[in-house]
Amino acid sequence: MQDRPTSAELLETLADLLEEQLLPATQGPLRHQVRVAGNLCRILEREARLGGPQDDREAELLRDVLGPVAEGSDTLELNRRLAEALKRGQDPALERKAWQALIEIVRGKLSIAKPGHDAYDFQGELPE
Amino acid sequence: MSPAPDLKNGLERALGELWQTPVEVSELGVATTGARRRNILFDATRKNETLPLVATIIPNPAMQVMAMTVEAASLRLAFDQGMPVPELHGVWEDPAYVGGPFFITSRIEGETIPRQILRLVEAEPSLGPRIARQCGEALAKLHAADPARAHPDVIRPGPGVSPIDQGITTLEALARDLLQPSPSFALGLQWLARHAPAPPDGLTLVHGDFRNGNLIVGSDGLRATLDWELTHLGDPMRDPAWLCQRMWRFRNDHLEVGGFGSRKELRAGYEAAGGTWREDAFHWWKVHGTLSWGLGLAGQARAHIDGVVPSIVMAASGRRVAELEYDLLRMIQRDYA
CATH class of the missing domain: 3.90.1200.10 (Aminoglycoside phosphotransferase (APH), C-terminal lobe)
Known part of the structure; x- marks a missing residue:
């Protein structure tokens, strides 16, 4: 076990350094890169805190959609299997189950990558 | 990438040939520089008339998505249709003028960001x-x-x-x-x-x-x-x-x-x-x-x-x-x- 600060604490410190100290002192095209770097540290900080449980939940949801064939597969392999099954496109029931699982998985990813992005639900612009 | 010749000279030469009259380029400024294209703002004076213009240059032809002449033809067609677009003055594929293929259009003031x-x-x-x-x-x-x-x-x-x-x-x-x-x-x-x-x-x-x-x-x-x-x-x-x-x-x-x-x-x-x-x-x-x-x-x-x-x-x-x-x-x- 590493000593404190934790990864999340260090990434937060790095983000503060980039956004509060380096950004105001940076000129030209590098400014955008510093801003992006700061945002990436924020993402990684959230990943360090939330990523573990979220990967577990993703695997659980994918196994639930795929059924017994998915025993023993890791998360990457589960994603590959579901993508392959959806590509075959012969199972409307699977597609409905997949949609429900995928929206939860993607919202989980957004809670790390872009909190708040899922506040908009597109209802007002969908065809009847 | 070919060496970039002097921009002011290159633009003056291109427009001088196009308009068959001496042209002076002033107020050169860079609007945007991307990996694929640069937009240069400038004024061109011929006789007693000054035109606000933009040169769109492909600095590295390897990054070109579409030949400049093709893009320019689409722009001209849109202009003929009455769509609001900058007016095309000319297009040059020869990199000898400004270091890469380019075209020149009228400059329209306003907000793009x-x-x-x-x-x-x-x-x-x-x-x-x-x-x-x-x-x-x-x-x-x-x-x-x-x-x-x-x-x-x-x-x-x-x-x-x-x-x-x-x-x-x-x-x-x-x-x-x-x-x-x-x-x-x-x-x-x-x-x-x-x-x-x-x-x-x-x-x-x-x-x-x-x-x-x-x-x-x-x-x-x-x-x-x-x-x-x-x-x-x-x-x-x-x-x-x-x-x-x-x-x-x-x-x-x-x-x-x-x-x-x-x-x-x-x-x-x-x-x-x-x-x-x-x-x-x-x-x-x-x-x-x-x-x-x-x-x-x-x-x-x-x-x-x-x-x-x-x-x-x-x-x-x-x-x-x-x-x-x-x-x-x-x-x-x-x-x-």
């Missing part, structure tokens, strides 16, 4: 709906152009291939290149194949990147459309659908058209100017555009990981893929939820 445009709209509430309507009118004028007048080298679907089928094939190829499987994108591709609309009656010129960011806007509304390098022959509904992508709304999510207007106004302008609006194709191309952008972001991350274009900005694109997966799932939700 999306957040500044949204600020203008916030200050003047009637402006947003007006721009949305003008966007519809502008696109209808472009789409009314006789496709036979398009440059013969302009990109188009293969013989007998509909733009819809072409759209699916292109995304399938991009999806095969993913470094990591995406079930959301697989479901989106499946949706596109199953919900393909009837193709348009005929191919039209399609701008290809008509969005908040490629528009010049002033207090009077839409003044011009920029960036004609993705122009092709295809389905006209692709243009309004691209304009309505969530990523061009800059957080004004409830305003479907560029974060400043509603689809109702866009469609009203389009139809008033003679365009035929196909609602099913509009929605289909919206889903297509979202999936396409998501695959594009994954491709940028891949270019960083593979070392083709190492850049923290490209790397960060990988962590934006989930945004597009979410938008895609929401756009097709009524068929699954």
Whole structure:
């Protein structure tokens, strides 16, 4: 076990350094890169805190959609299997189950990558 | 890349030959410098007349998406159709003038930065709906152009291939290149194949990147459309659908058209100017555009990981893929939820 600060604490410190100290002192095209770097540290900080449980939940949801064939597969392999099954496109029931699982998985990813992005639900612009 | 000759001299020589009179170039300034193209603002004086102009230069021809002459021909055709665009003065493929192929157009004053445009709209509430309507009118004028007048080298679907089928094939190829499987994108591709609309009656010129960011806007509304390098022959509904992508709304999510207007106004302008609006194709191309952008972001991350274009900005694109997966799932939700 590493000593404190934790990864999340260090990434937060790095983000503060980039956004509060380096950004105001940076000129030209590098400014955008510093801003992006700061945002990436924020993402990684959230990943360090939330990523573990979220990967577990993703695997659980994918196994639930795929059924017994998915025993023993890791998360990457589960994603590959579901993508392959959806590509075959012969199972409307699977597609409905997949949609429900995928929206939860993607919202989980957004809670790390872009909190708040899922506040908009597109209802007002969908065809009847 | 050829050595860049003196810019002022090169522009004076090019315009002098074009106009058959001595030209003096002044007030040279760089508007934008990207990897693919540079926009140089300048004034050109001939006899007693001074013209505000822009030179669009491809510094590295290897980065060229489309020959300058083809892009310039699309721009000229749009101008002839009465669409608000800068007027083309000339196009030069010879890199001897300014170090790369370039064209020169009139310079139209106004705002191009999306957040500044949204600020203008916030200050003047009637402006947003007006721009949305003008966007519809502008696109209808472009789409009314006789496709036979398009440059013969302009990109188009293969013989007998509909733009819809072409759209699916292109995304399938991009999806095969993913470094990591995406079930959301697989479901989106499946949706596109199953919900393909009837193709348009005929191919039209399609701008290809008509969005908040490629528009010049002033207090009077839409003044011009920029960036004609993705122009092709295809389905006209692709243009309004691209304009309505969530990523061009800059957080004004409830305003479907560029974060400043509603689809109702866009469609009203389009139809008033003679365009035929196909609602099913509009929605289909919206889903297509979202999936396409998501695959594009994954491709940028891949270019960083593979070392083709190492850049923290490209790397960060990988962590934006989930945004597009979410938008895609929401756009097709009524068929699954």
